[in-house]
Amino acid sequence: MKVLPQLFENNRKWANQITKSDPTFFQKLSQQQSPELLWIGCSDSRVPANQIVGLLPGELFVHRNVANLVIHTDMNCLSVVQYAVEVLKIKHIIVCGHYGCGGIKAAIDNRPHGLIDNWLRHIRDIYRKHLDELMCITDKDKQMDRLCELNIVAQVMNVGNMTTVQDAWEKGRPLSIHGWIYGISNGILLDLGVCISSAEELKELEK
Numbered sequence: 100m101k102v103l104p105q106l107f108e109n110n111r112k113w114a115n116q117i118t119k120s121d122p123t124f125f126q127k128l129s130q131q132q133s134p135e136l137l138w139i140g141c142s143d144s145r146v147p148a149n150q151i152v153g154l155l156p157g158e159l160f161v162h163r164n165v166a167n168l169v170i171h172t173d174m175n176c177l178s179v180v181q182y183a184v185e186v187l188k189i190k191h192i193i194v195c196g197h198y199g200c201g202g203i204k205a206a207i208d209n210r211p212h213g214l215i216d217n218w219l220r221h222i223r224d225i226y227r228k229h230l231d232e233l234m235c236i237t238d239k240d241k242q243m244d245r246l247c248e249l250n251i252v253a254q255v256m257n258v259g260n261m262t263t264v265q266d267a268w269e270k271g272r273p274l275s276i277h278g279w280i281y282g283i284s285n286g287i288l289l290d291l292g293v294c295i296s297s298a299e300e301l302k303e304l305e306k
């Protein structure tokens with residue numbers, strides 16, 4: 100018995116639609132992928148990477164986890180970045196978080212959530228580091244929004260400090276890291292203006 104039949108039906112419709120507009124689309128795609136962008140985003144179902152930036156299969160290399168964290172010992176994320184930079188030779192890494200992130204909320208709500216709390220500790224570290232600024236924001240939602248932004252900036256710096264990225268910069272390869280945030284309540288993407296394209300720019304951002 101086929102489970103979730105609707106999804107297979109949707110898939111056939113989707114594949115037909117694409118083939119109609121470009122009969123060789125999948126054939127060409129099966130030969131190679133050459134995306135210029137790596138997207139590191141949140142697992143949240145409301146933030147589908149390709150759709151919100153209007154890109155087709157083959158145009159975006161994607162890594163997603165809860166709260167779009169880039170942790171220096173996370174072999175999964177490290178491997179994705181290494182493959183993207185060294186093999187696919189992508190030119191842009193986008194760290195895209197979103198307002199209203201459940202992971203960010205859970206990190207500071209002082210309630211136990213089980214195993215995921217170990218993952219979310221990294222956000223508590225960012226929260227503690229910026230406690231003075233955050234405490235000046237009296238509106239709780241705005242405070243959370245700011246923490247979502249600060250988390251993205253921290254992850255941009257973490258990407259910049261990855262050995263793979265440092266090596267690419269040392270070799271003079273063009274590679275930029277961007278920090279973007281998406282509004283799930285309006286569908287709008289914003290650039291946080293923390294783009295770094297060299298070790299020097301990383302140092303500036305870390306000041």
Ligand code: CO
Nearest residue numbers: 141143200201
């Ligand atoms: Co999220």
